[in-house]
Amino acid sequence: MPDASTNPHRLPSFVVPSHYRITLEPNLDEATFAGNVEIEVEIGQATDNIQINSVDLQISSVVVRDAVGGETAASEIAHDEDMERATFTFDSELSSGPYTIVAEFTGILNDLLVGFYRSVFTDDDGIEHTIATTQFESTHARRAFPCFDEPAFKASYGVTLVVPEDQFAVSNGPEISSTSLGEGRKLVVFEDTMVMSTYLVAFIVGPFEATAPVDVDGVPLRIVHPIGKGHLTDYALEAGSYALRFFNDYYGIPYPGQKLDMVAVPDFAFGAMENLGCITYREVLLLVDKSRSTEPELLRVADVIAHEIAHMWFGDLVTMEWWNGIWLNEAFATFMATMCSDNFNPDWGRWNQFSLERSMAFDVDSLANTRPIEFEVLSPVDAEGMFDLLTYDKGGSVLRMLEQYLGEEEFKDGIAYYLNKHKYGNTETNDLWDAIEHVTQQPARRIMDSWIFQKGYPLVSASISDDGSTISLTQDRFLYTGGDSADSTIWSVPVVLKVGTSSGVEEVRYLLEEKSAEINLDAPADWATANAGGSGFFRARYSSDMLKSLSSTMFENLSSIERYGLVDDTWSSVMAGRTSASDFLDFARSFQAEIDLDVWTVLSGCLSSLDKLVDGEAQLQYKAVVRDLAQPGLDRLGWEPSDSDTPRDLELRGLFIRLLANVGDDELAVKNSVDLHDSYLNDAGSVEPNVAAAVTGVVAAKGDSAQYEVFMEKHHNPSTPQEERRYQSALSAFPGEAEMDRTLAMTLDGTIRTQDAPYLLAVCMRNKEQGFKAWQFVKDNWEQVNKDFPSNSIVRMLSGVTSLSAPDQANDVLAFFEDHEVPQGQLTLQQTLEKLRVNVALRERESDSFINSLTS
Template sequence: MPDASTNPHRLPSFVVPSHYRINLEPNLDEATFSGSVEIEVEVGQATDNIQINSADLVISSAFVRDAIGGETAASGIEHDEDMERATLSFDSELRSGPYTIVAEFTGILNDQLHGFYRSVFTDDDGVEHTIATTQFESTHARRAFPCFDEPAFKASYGVTLVVPEDQFAVSNGPDISTTDLGDGRKSILFEDTMVMSTYLVAFIVGPFEATEPIDVDGVPLRIVHPIGKGHLTDYSLEAGAFALKFFSNYYGIPYPGQKLDMVAVPDFAFGAMENLGCITYREVLLLVDKSRSTEPELLRVADVIAHEIAHMWFGDLVTMEWWNGIWLNEAFATFMATMCSDNFNPDWGRWNQFSLERSMAFDVDSLANTRPIEIEVNSPVDAEGMFDLLTYEKGGSVLRMLEQYLGEEEFKDGIAYYLNKHKYGNTETNDLWDAIEHVTQQPARRIMDSWIFQKGYPLVSASISEDGSTISLSQDRFLYTEGEVADDTIWSVPVVLKIGTASGVEEVRYLLEEKSAELELDSPAEWATANAGGSGFFRARYSAEMLKSLSSTMFENLSPIERYGLVDDTWSSVMAGRTSASDFLDFARSFQAETDLDVWTVLSGCLSGLDKLVEGEAQLQYKAAIRDLAQPALDRLGWEPSDSDSSRDLELRGLFIRLLANVGDDDIAIKNAGDLHDSYLVDAGSVEPNVAAAATGVVASKGDSAQYEVFVEKHHNPTTPQEERRYQSALSAFPGEAEMDRTLAMTLDGTVRTQDAPYLLAVCMRNKEQGYKAWQFVKDNWEQINKDFPSNSIVRMLSGVTSLSKSDEAADVLAFFEDHEVPQGQLTLQQTLEKLRVNVALRERESGAFSDSLTS
């Protein structure tokens, strides 16, 4: 980990803060703020200057107060905007010892959705309101007050906010007093927090109101929301209360804050942020009408709430030493959120659905331009680039793999030991593995080092000897483009085999730490799968005989998550050029009897991918094949929900409607979807939410200009945040050029919030007919996009270009980025461009042969 002596972005370590007293007054009308801060510090060596983080602030005065009350004014205040710091110089040398740094400053409430920023929203009566709110992770607390803005500089915080008397204010601690200043303002004093890092401080001011607190084992839990939206809080209060109890029990440590407010913020660049006691969320991820929401929408809300509450312990109570460890914060919260949601609603089958997220991480990690999970982080820009699929989904996946290999209780005991040992402190990644190793006596560090510090993942090949007495295993790095990168990486692979024998099914665990190994079996194997339980972060390749025996008996012998893996691994083989598109379609036909949601989700995605390879007569034949596959599946469920439907059945019905109408182009499905959408517009409660969402998507993908007007109106006047997001996304799916032009214009004219606009552009680029037009819009408006949109969203927006698989379109994209960069996500951009090249290669390799196979 780079320290101050080698990293110019680090502050000197001999001045250490212990407590902040922050006083801030935002001016919502002028979009400015003023404030003062007192920071109690320990100066470890004599010095004539103190360096502190400060960005976009004007520090008007500063002095230090010693232990006996003597004051020494700063003779100079030098701002370095490039390094985001201020240096306070003193004419006489400060001796080592305790001091209090006192500074007054002013700043701007920016519109970049970071630091201390403003947000404007319009209520249901058409009245416009302004709020001031914060987003400090990774390194933006320095934009709100001068501070030691590094994770290791933990301190406690006392916050005072001076705000208009008619505004609501909230911060990390409970408010303990309010003073009427007699001039239309009030001063609110909040209780001091526990020691924590600067990036977890928060304060929000505006026309909010709060639900009545509910008591969760002594912790008051509220939802703070824009005025008039209290009717959308019940579900999130339920999910939040469950998560608070669940994690207190799992970790074996009481919640470390004094209270917990979950705050819905109209404009927010991230999904949510784990500020201690004051978690901020996008409205769509906190305010929800359960009766009008789809299962994925409800699951997403529960997941995000659980993710942020998991951080109260893992991240807030125990924090990474430096930003190279951010992956562990986020990966662990991802892992724990999945576990919590699985317990909150077991019908979701949340661990099985987690396979979908693991597949997204596989997709990135199959590229030559991938990275290890943990890498060196030097600058704030480096830190911002860490928030990607490898940090969250790969990180969470390898934690799940370790937990399943070591045992759930053993892993849990290791986590409790780690948190208790390091609470209120900072850690490096290895501290966690050492704690787990201490408890389990298993080589956790050796195993995890191979996954954390090495990029990529293995393809584990398996074969059974002729007499069934031996299984041979070998590992090689999996890449979409074999041969381009010489690689002999070896992982410590926790292989869990499920083996079928004449006497039954047995499980064999083996830690594959060499290139190849031979496993002697007690009983001859008739079939075997290498990733039993589906928790291993590797792909499996089987000999032809093994694959045949698995496929023929998969519904009897493989669990849904194992069948999911079989599909996902086979599709990856298509992407890598080892399996043909026509062979995959034949393989997919063997799943006609499949009833599992997750298996169908991955199949549906693959079949949609194949649809992009064909045109003309071949496409007509392909659509007929999709109808043959999807129609019997939908017939089994029926169009009308029944009382016996599980939550997964409800979601699966919507999937079949989309697949049959959008990919299969089925006339009846398209007409039914249109009728259902018409009914929804008259009475939203008359159509089951998952069906309504599917029908909305179908109507958009086949829609005309008149229907587009209806969707624009619904987007502007939604009844819930989820409905707003649903119709906003659907605007990108209309096939017409004029409709695409209007949607694109909305992303820059203020119609769509800057928190949403980049993601809308991403899905516009995935439009089969108009995707290239959307790319042209991005290219032509590149300068304004980078000026207006949150910096962390630019590279996420560009993910949409991977759908442009025609060689001339891809060449245009690649040429553009020869002289355009995305500093906050340059590596992610390189991954996106490589995936674009992989998709172009797939199209060029398979399109002709696949079309011929369909028409011959």
Template sequence: MSESLSRRQVFRILAQARFLLALPVAQALLSAIAPADAATSTVRPEGEDMNLDDGTDSIDPYRLPRHIIPHRYDLRLEPDLDRATFAGRETISLMITQATSVILLNAVDLTISSVMLEGSSSTRQNATIELNDSTQRCHLTFSHPIAPGEWKLHLAFRGTLNDQLRGFYRSTYRDSAGVTHTMAATQFEATDARRAFPCWDEPDFKAVFATTLVIDPRLTAVSNTAVASESIEAGKKVVRFADSIKMSTYLAAFIVGEIEATPPVPVGKTPLRLWTIPGKQPLTSFGHEIAVASLKFFEEYYGIPYPGDKLDLLAIPDFASGAMENLGAITFRETALLVDRQRATHGELERVADVVAHENAHMWFGDLVTMSWWNGLWLNEAFATFMEMLAVDAWKPEWKRWDAFGTSRAAAFAVDGLHSTRPIEYSVQAPKDAEAMFDVLTYEKGASVLRMLEQHIGPIVFRDGVRDYLHAHAYGNADTNDLWVSLGKIAKQPVPELMDSWIFQPGYPLITAEINQLGRLVLSQQRFTYLNPSPRTPHP
């Protein structure tokens, strides 16, 4: 996911304005910034903390139990844009590894009307449904124990297309005649897929998605994969999409509305298109150009073909972040994708190029290989920031993107010199704790540290280490140390020992060189801070 435009611009302005004078401002900005079956349903009131355990859920209030593993979602959603609601049905294919009478999964802001569990021998069970808004969990209790093996969980549910820019939400815009139109879009990172459909909403519960959207015939639907079929049923257009690769729930995407696409351009075997609301197609040419160029660059750099069957980039009128790396259906704030290349400033063109390249980089680093838990979010974002610089610099070398990146690095230095700074990676219990990672320390400092490592071990060795990491963990999950191990193996250097101090300690070192009374050169190191510097550690 890309940072919002305003935050990134603020960091650059602060750096250019001699950031020491603006430290209090920077600190303040960072902190701001199936057939229906009989079922019994209980809803608990929403609490202050979405993850507080109330004694009815698992021992860990933040992680779902690991003895039930979803591996496929057959999902059917029918959004009603006029009423701002949606209805859904899904079948989740499960592997249960130990006997249980309870199934826990995530759901919030949904009304679940029926649940039925079906076994391979046509065994069927209904459940008592208990929705807990404080933990954002659905607690399904069955009257008979569920034996280990393959099961299918059928659910029917309803929800609201909210106006909060998260989950499955509605976006409105006015056309050139002043008429208001509504479309539906999604934003699921970090934990808002559960607002659109009941699911195991954690990044290491990867599964295949087979999505069907039932919509008004005058509208268009886009999801993560190519359209497999379209038909008209009971006056509705039924759009069935091809199966996805195994991916995390936060990467699923559904967009429905009056939208138009550029003609598809093949990049290898991948058709690439840009989507806009009517009337904005003339603003797509620049974004389309960098999308094609960066996708080609990443396929060559990673040594792995693009993992999806198509790539759509969609400009959404109402969008909270800069962009979101949904596999095959990347969503953008309009200003991060659309630009008039004849009238735009260099900064505006640079912004679009950076964001498009950033999101395309995620298709491998984040989507194909995903962090195991949210403490690894920094690596997704820092690596995509590093890769956006590589791709744009290769595309437009005259822009000298790495030189300009020094301004962003200066903004990271400004924040990292504060006593209140944090390590790049830190322990995350509740997913909401990861929200603090969407800042300059993750994007700019993280990318700077990766650039430092690349220059230390050499660009070719670094690239080959990244390839080793992606091949080793494709379609699965990995942690920070897994990348260091792959880079260390290829570089034949102790990369984990080198990098851990940069990642898990706050701040950055200040090196002082002095000649002592004996005429010897003494190098001393201390953590840089603006006030009350830490004691030096001398190294004669």
């Protein structure tokens, strides 16, 4: 961790807070608030000034009260907006000891979706409402009240809100009292919280309702929602109750809060936020009609709920010392949420689906512009850039790898020891490894340091000796560009081999800590896979003989997650220029009989990418190949659901419909999609939700102006948040220029919420016909986009440019960013631009030969 004493963005460490008493009165009509805060602190050395974090606050008075009641007023209150702090200067020196800082201030309910901000929504009767809500992570509590806004400055918080009498108010602690003040106002007092970091404080005011509390192991659980949406809360209560019980049991530590409210917020820049006892969510990730939702939608809601509740222990009870360690929060919550969802509904096969998230992390970590999971953070802007795929998905993946290598029970015991030892405190990465080593007596630090503090990941090349008695392993850093021999980084790789011999299948574990190794086998190997169980965060490359033997036995001896890895690793070889596109297509043909959802998910993505390499007659030939590959799968499942369908079958049916219609241009698939969508419009309950979602996308991709009007109506008048999101996304898929113009305009005219607009622009840039037009729109409106959209969303919006792989289009993008930066996500932007170059290189390298292979 950077030395706090030399970091200009860190506060002096000799003033330490222990308790805050916060009183706030928001004015929803004027979009302002007034407040008072009393902060109990311990001053460790004599000083004539106190520095504190503050942004966009007008602090009118400051008094420091000593232990016997003596008061000293600040003679000067100086604001430094660049450093996001205020300095209180006193005429006489304050000696060391306990004090209470008392400050009066006012602020603005901003429209930035951070700090204390306002959100406007219209109910089903067309009436407009305004709420005030918070989002403080990572460094935005300082926008709501003066505070020591660093995670290590833990304190308890007592919140009091003065609000309109007809409004609902909620905060971290349970409500103690609500007292009428007259003139339409009331004073709501909440219980003090446990000791925690500033970024976890929350308060929300507005026209909300709450479900009746459900008792979960003695903890009252409620869903707080905008008025009129109570019918969409049952599933969240079910998933939330399960997650709360699951983590109580797994961690062996009672839930640390006094109650748990899960709050649906109309405008929210993130997916959700783990405020202790008062978790905030986007509506689409909390409010759901189970009977009208797809399996991915239900899984996503359950995942996010579990992720946030997991944080109540990992993040809230035990918190990272500084933002370089944010992976300790987010990677663990990702890992734990996956485990919880897998138990909540085993039919989802959640750990298999986790392979998809690992692949997304691979995609970033295969770039020269990647970073280590733990990375130096100096400023608030640096902290904001840490919330990316590497923190969440690579971090979660390497934890899964460690758990599977050490053993699930051993890992669980190590985590319980870590949480118990450090509860209410702050930690660094080494504290976690020390705890796991203490319990398991295994070298966790030796294994994991290379994954946490080194960027990238290894390619493990495997070959079997001629007599089958040994397997040779070699590791090199995997890169999409530059070759894997240019980097000498070595990882401690927990390799788990699955080896087929004449006497059966055996598992061999080996910790590869050097460049190369040779493993002696008990019996000659007929075949072997280097990543048994699929949990290793590395790619595998096999000798040609080894790959041939694996392909011939994969349906008999490889699990679906291992087959997934085989496809994903082979496709990465195409991206890196080691395998041709035509060879990959030949390889893909061997999966015609595949029945697993996740294998087909990765295959579908690869086949969609190959479609961009062809045109003319070759494209017609290619689409015929896709139809031949996908049709047997849809024939097996049928267009209509059956009682024997599993949740994965329901989702797989939708995948085949999309693949056949959108990539294969299958006439029957398109016709059936149009007919089924018409049926859905007449009676939504008549079409199975996964099919309904699939055909919605198909109709949009083939749609005209008349269909666009229908989709606009459905988007503006949805029955659920999920339906709104489906139709919003579908608006980006229409092939017509006029339709794209209308969709783009809505992202900046207020029709599309600012929480959604950046993500809609990203998918617009992926439109095969109109993607470049969408990019031009972003470029032409760059100043407004940066002014209106949440700062954390800009780099996510720009992810769409990676689809613009035509060289002239890519050059336009690259030239623009020679003169334009994204300070809050500059490294992520560089990763995006590098991925664009990789896609251009793939197109230039493979297109001609792939076309020839299809037409010759």
